[in-house]
Amino acid sequence: MPLLIQLFLTFAKIGLFTFGGGYAMISMIENNCVEKKKWITHDDMMNVTVIAESTPGPIAINCATFVGCKQAGFIGALVATLGMVLPSFVIIYLISIFLDNFLEIVWIANAFKGIKIAVGILILDAGITMIQKMQKKPLPRAIMLCACAAMLVINVFSLKFSSIALMLIAGVISLIIFMAKDAPAQKGGHKA
Amino acid sequence: MIYLDLLLGFLRVGCFAFGGAYGAIPLIRDVVLSYGWLTDEQLTYMIAVSESTPGPIMVNLATYVGSSQAGFWGAVLATSAVVLPSFIIILLLMIVLKNIIKNKYVQAVLRGLKPCIIGIIMATGIFMIVNNVMNIRAENGFELKALILTVVLAAVMFLPKPILKKKVSPIILIVISAVLGIMVYGIG
Numbered sequence: 001m002p003l004l005i006q007l008f009l010t011f012a013k014i015g016l017f018t019f020g021g022g023y024a025m026i027s028m029i030e031n032n033c034v035e036k037k038k039w040i041t042h043d044d045m046m047n048v049t050v051i052a053e054s055t056p057g058p059i060a061i062n063c064a065t066f067v068g069c070k071q072a073g074f075i076g077a078l079v080a081t082l083g084m085v086l087p088s089f090v091i092i093y094l095i096s097i098f099l100d101n102f103l104e105i106v107w108i109a110n111a112f113k114g115i116k117i118a119v120g121i122l123i124l125d126a127g128i129t130m131i132q133k134m135q136k137k138p139l140p141r142a143i144m145l146c147a148c149a150a151m152l153v154i155n156v157f158s159l160k161f162s163s164i165a166l167m168l169i170a171g172v173i174s175l176i177i178f179m180a181k182d183a184p185a186q187k188g189g190h191k192a
Numbered sequence: 193m194i195y196l197d198l199l200l201g202f203l204r205v206g207c208f209a210f211g212g213a214y215g216a217i218p219l220i221r222d223v224v225l226s227y228g229w230l231t232d233e234q235l236t237y238m239i240a241v242s243e244s245t246p247g248p249i250m251v252n253l254a255t256y257v258g259s260s261q262a263g264f265w266g267a268v269l270a271t272s273a274v275v276l277p278s279f280i281i282i283l284l285l286m287i288v289l290k291n292i293i294k295n296k297y298v299q300a301v302l303r304g305l306k307p308c309i310i311g312i313i314m315a316t317g318i319f320m321i322v323n324n325v326m327n328i329r330a331e332n333g334f335e336l337k338a339l340i341l342t343v344v345l346a347a348v349m350f351l352p353k354p355i356l357k358k359k360v361s362p363i364i365l366i367v368i369s370a371v372l373g374i375m376v377y378g379i380g
Binding site: 108141 | 206207208209210237240241242243244245246247248249250251252255256259260264267271274275277278279281282283285286289293296297300301302303304305306307308309310311312313314315316317318319320321323324338341342345346349350359361362363365366367368369370371372373374376377378
């Protein structure tokens with residue numbers, strides 16, 4: 001199958017089965033684009049997730065654009081993004097025309113109660129996969145644990161503290177530690 | 193003119209909505225209410241619909257508002273407007289990124305960002321799972337059906353990996369969860 005059609009169909013599939021926002025989609029992307037198609041590596045996946053989280057817009061769109069562009073340039077990005085958007089566009093458009101009381105349809109509401117539980121598990125699975133492939137060093141582990149604890153507190157108490165601020169803090173801490181280690185090493189290098 | 197308003201309004205959402213749809217809800221509310229497209233009640237309903245249908249929540253919301261305000265072309269326009277900024281930003285970043293990402297200071301920042309986002313994702317997953325069963329914020333207690341579903345779905349997701357050396361596809365998990373939801377919650 002031509003690459004462009006594969007890109008379109010893969011992202012249409014991801015778009016059709018992604019519920020509950022961007023984090024649940026990471027599991028889908030990992031499964032389809034890293035493991036099955038091998039379009040990107042796990043490390044690419046980590047980079048996109050970081051980029052997607054620190055740039056505006058839906059995470060799903062950021063990911064689709066990244067993978068599409070990496071495989072087939074501008075056209076690839078366009079096709080992948082279109083694939084990502086099209087299923088939900090069609091579904092929502094039909095709902096907005098035909099269904100005034102979408103959420104009152106009992107079996108749909110029940111199906112969604114089940115899906116909501118799966119979404120939590122998918123997000124956890126994405127996190128576990130990432131931990132398994134993370135550098136086994138004390139600093140990343142400490143940052144991971146602190147971020148996890150902080151985010152849990154933010155969620156439980158509905159605090160107005162965004163995940164972007166958490167990431168900013170982690171980035172700055174990591175940079176400072178690197179510069180503190182790097183500076184004496186460079187001085188030593190010059191003397192020798 | 194409604195088309196221009198939709199375009200500008202959702203471009204604003206696309207440009208400034210950081211951190212996923214939930215972080216962006218205040219911004220979306222501000223845009224949608226200030227143009228008078230929806231009442232607060234309608235918006236809450238539409239957010240719920242956008243959550244229970246597949247696809248990015250922000251895109252769903254844009255399609256819904258666009259369609260309700262100006263029909264098919266309104267939906268196309270609003271959806272394109274919300275997607276365009278992140279599309280362009282990623283394309284630009286990818287052109288610049290190749291060189292920047294090798295810089296040792298950028299690498300140092302990334303080494304901090306990656307574990308941080310893993311922590312955030314873990315926390316989000318744990319919170320969602322616990323909240324589905326316990327309803328942490330609402331304080332109306334424990335749901336047995338949700339607990340049973342959680343255990344069954346977790347077994348489907350995590351058990352085949354060590355035993356069969358094969359992972360269950362997320363899509364299959366979603367399908368199973370929908371069917372189980374209809375069965376378990378439908379019984380009464």
